[in-house]
Amino acid sequence: MPGNLGGVSSSPSAPDVLIRAHGLVKTFPKKHGEAFTAVAGIDFEVRRGEVFGFLGPNGAGKSTTMRMIGCVSPVGGGHLSLFGLDPNTQGPRIRARLGVVPQEDTLDVEMRVRDNMHVYGRYFGLPRAVIRERAARLLDFVQLTDRAEDKVEPLSGGMKRRLTIARALINDPEILILDEPTTGLDPQARHVVWDRLYRLKQQGTTLILTTHYMDEAEQLCDRLVVMDKGRIAAEGAPRELIERYATREVLELRFPLGEQEQAAEKLAGIGERLEPLPDRVLVYADDGEAALTEAHRRGLEPVTALVRRSTLEDVFLHLTGRTLVD
Amino acid sequence: MSTETISAAASAEATERSRRVPGGLVLSWRQFLYWYTFFYRTWRGTVLSAILGPVMYLTAMGVGIGTLITHGLPDGVTYLSFIAPGVLAAMAMQNGIFEGSFTVLGSVKWAGNYWAAVNTPQRPQDIMFGTAMQGLARTAGMSTVFFCAMVGFGTTHSPWSVLALPVALLTGAVFLFPMMAFSITLDSDQPLTVVFRFVMTPLFLFSGTFFPWQQLPEWMHPIAFITPLWHGVELCRELTLGTVTATSAAIHIGYLLVALAGGVALARRNFSRRLYLHR
């Protein structure tokens, strides 16, 4: 019987926490002058079997956090533990149980697809036969079986990303960490990746992912934190956050150049809240159609008007006053 | 490829075993095996030049130039016998420097294999030692071929000669580690070229390899003495000519070992800094 390292909890009321962070900090010394704090004291917990997300714009500190979780960057302050182990002293033991998909692919582009799986598996000390069997299964899982004998270099961005995911799974990890898994991919390639991640979720793999796409976070994450400037602005399930920080619907209005400010003034009082952006005005209201009717009644003639459901983007906008993707 | 069947239990057992992380030696060995896999496809291409190179070199520099030389060498020593052990040590240095350069820079900059390895149980020092092991293995291979050529050319005059081979390897290692320490900090290959031309070439030319160091102007002697290559060259030469003494061997080896320790410490520190991003 395999010795159970994590210790699966039998009590359903105490969920099995794999990662705990309290007041986690990371500071980078600047070449000249003062230090730069990339992660400024964050708290979170990741439970077994869930998909946990870090949503935030570029520079929020997501990758820095992922590197600390991946034990490739020393914890700069506060507390962090994975599987109850300390990353500063038990890095190799922790990494043996993780799968990591870094923000930039780190594939051996001069090697063949199958060899990439092989050399990576050997780092974990897995027997060749086991690697061969898993590589075949995992390449099939990410739909790369027919490219197994090809070099990595000519593969498309989406294929490389999928290969990195397959490679990260070679050691049968307890947690899979994905740093911006679909950034830079075209919509179709993104959907293929999402589909595979969804399947992993179904199989019960614990996933941690960072993203600056709100749709990605909404579709995949059970729970997420919204990160901005090294801090956590909010935490919860996607629907929960939307309910807490946004209205049910949003009315998006565009006006001719130069007329927006006047229009925003006239809109005052409609819905619960107004959010003027450089190119449009957002009206937060539970009934978007009613808000639009009211705007027309006040004599406003927007170039376009759109009523949509609220998203995490609106949550982020409310919390920080900025958009996610600029 | 036929689908392989591994029982779920066997697979789980392998996973379980992979969770128990071994010591640094095994981890370094795994990094070495990575390089073995990496170079396995191409080693044949290098064999021809590895063998022809020393033969051509000894013919041209030893035999060819040797016909012109009339004086200035130790008594009864031909130029061929004088230069061969020097070139053995100098080539080991050159190999050490090359192995510590593009391999490391390429891994961190172009191929990305180091960034992949840090996400596994590998630690920066394992990656460093494993890469060094493969560099030393290649240096040992090249040095052995050169040493065989030396024997063939009749330049080994003493039973101590065989020890020139490990001394050459030690000399290579003394240069390999600092070079790795330097390469891991880089983002482009230009500084490597500068090191080749500004450090390696002068060392190669002025460390008593091609002419007795006594021919150098007086003020340059202390400079020669502090370069590790000079110690490697001198000791290799004493070994093949049979003039070695316990004192001289102790001094040369002691100096090389101290230099080696310094290089290893520097490489460990720089690998950790770069790969763990606490720049």
Added chain:
Amino acid sequence: MTSYALQPRVAPRLPGTFGTRRSLRLVERNIVSYRRMWLMFLTGALEPVFYLLSLGVGLGQLIPNVTGPGGAPVTYVHFVAPALLATAAMNGAMYDATFGIFFRLKYGKVYDAVLATPLTPPDIALGELTWCLMRGGFYAVAFTIVASFFGVLASPWAVLAIPAALLIGLGFAGLGMAIATYMKSWQDFEVVNLLMMPMFLFSTTFFPLGVYPRGLQLFVEITPLYQGIEIVRGLMLGAVGPSLLLRALYLALMALAGLAIAARRFGRLLTA
């Protein structure tokens, strides 16, 4: 109006076969990208000087006079300095042309961007060649100045050693560029090394032809580096005759052939 981008790129209408003036734009690119690498240039210029000091001065103390080009005895510094200039020109050109161009073809994607402009593949070949020559010229001037301090420039003809070094660079840059376009991986550099090393060692760089048996002498005499060394040595030491022109022609033909091959291959590799 027809767009340049739509014209066939490998259109060997004669004036363009070896590239056009537009190739200077590529030279400009290289100057910009190398501008901050002055240390590279400095060390590149110093490398042959190190050799001169070590071999000519250090080793030279063990060697009495050597038979020079005219049959008259010369000191070892006089003998070896011209050969070092010639081999430096060869090495620099070959290194740039093979390593540099292979790297840019394979990883740099520089040429793909260049070809999206009015420049054609022959322009690239010519531009790279010009660039190699400019660097080679700089190194040659630097070395010749240093060599003059050792009293190596025995004749007024020595002034021509610099254009001679350029010609050697031109010949080997052409050869190297042609080879670079055929290389598939870094391992192929072993082959280049296997060609360069014996030339470097045996083309009367370090000792006169008389050392060899007659059969080997003939072999040495047909290598391009030997032609180059003979030209520079003749000029520096004042043993000038019509045979030097023949040797120069050899190198010029090698350059032209290399450039023509490279231009065609660039076209095929980049616009396939």
